[in-house]
């Protein structure tokens with residue numbers, strides 16, 4: 001795997017695809033700069049070599065030019081994080097971009113305007129990719145969060161790039177972390193899958209059953225499995241058309257010698273509301289009119305015990321409706337258990353949009369081994385798919 005550590009960038013202009021698709025607040029300030037900080041090591045390496053950086057990214061899903069999606073809003077934040085005054089080009093292709101690149105000196109950084117202001121980006125248009133390709137000597141893909149998109153700047157450009165191309169340090173680290181769970185991880189390997197829907201996680205379960213020793217199921221997914229086994233789930237979230245599938249998964253797990261751990265007790269509420277009336281009940285004995293919104297205390301201990309014995313841990317999906325404080329305890333207890341196991345030497349990887357949000361909200365970011373910068377990209381990786389942005393560098 002070619003990473004940018006294999007190159008010396010002296011006098012070279014690196015064209016770097018980053019994922020600066022970051023959230024902005026009402027004043028258009030960056031409200032979470034994780035993805036910018038994550039791109040810093042690659043940029044610094046290039047500058048320290050004596051080269052320059054042309055950064056390209058998308059922001060949001062604009063329809064043509066829309067001022068609110070301009071990357072101009074993030075220039076100041078990027079400058080602060082990188083520690084270099086970042087220049088800005090008001091278009092990512094054409095004369096303005098080419099002039100700005102031509103004037104770029106070693107040690108300088110240029111940010112191009114939002115790639116998605118041109119619909120050719122998402123279309124994977126080859127002519128557009130060729131225009132982008134003119135803007136650097138070496139192409140670097142460091143945009144893990146967008147690696148599952150076969151777009152002009154992520155995949156098409158790399159397929160046709162005549163110069164050198166390589167993975168950025170962030171992308172390489174993301175690939176390595178997934179590999180560490182799925183291929184080279186120390187046993188026992190435990191995956192925790194929570195969240196809302198069985199249907200959106202089914203391909204992940206199919207793929208990971210091959211690689212893991214324990215599967216903890218939590219969150220709203222629980223109840224499809226419990227109902228499939230004949231339990232009473234009251235008004236809990238359920239996918240009735242997936243009951244047979246849930247039983248198939250349980251059987252497949254037995255065949256593959258994977259131990260499945262389902263919650264034993266839940267916090268049941270009489271409404272989907274933080275202030276609802278609640279009771280702790282057995283997971284198979286939820287009364288009518290109540291729904292399971294978090295795992296109960298016995299389950300927290302049970303899951304923590306499984307995790308304490310694990311050497312490799314993958315976490316995707318919260319164990320309860322963590323957005324409501326009264327149903328966040330299970331997710332927090334899980335985070336504590338993973339943090340403790342990590343402190344004792346386990347490798348832990350967290351991925352998925354809501355799981356990463358929970359990890360940040362409850363202060364576990366520094367206590368796990370790796371937090372992925374990709375939502376969709378991470379999930380597709382866990383499904384076993386080869387991401388177009390990665391495949392194009394390898395081709």
Ligand SMILES: Nc1ncnc2c1ncn2[C@@H]1O[C@H](COP(=O)(O)OP(=O)(O)O)[C@@H](O)[C@H]1O
Nearest residue numbers: 195196219220292293317320321352353354355
């Ligand atoms: N018991 C539950 N009932 C209903 N929703 C739940 C339950 N447990 C968790 N959830 C919800 O699942 C959502 C996250 O699911 P998902 O999108 O699959 O996770 P991720 O983005 O990490 O892959 C959260 O909004 C959370 O509130």
Ligand SMILES: O=C(OP(=O)(O)O)[C@H](O)COP(=O)(O)O
Nearest residue numbers: 019021061145146374375376377
């Ligand atoms: O934020 C992103 O995806 P994510 O929310 O799944 O992590 C990426 O920047 C991709 O954006 P897209 O889903 O608009 O193609």
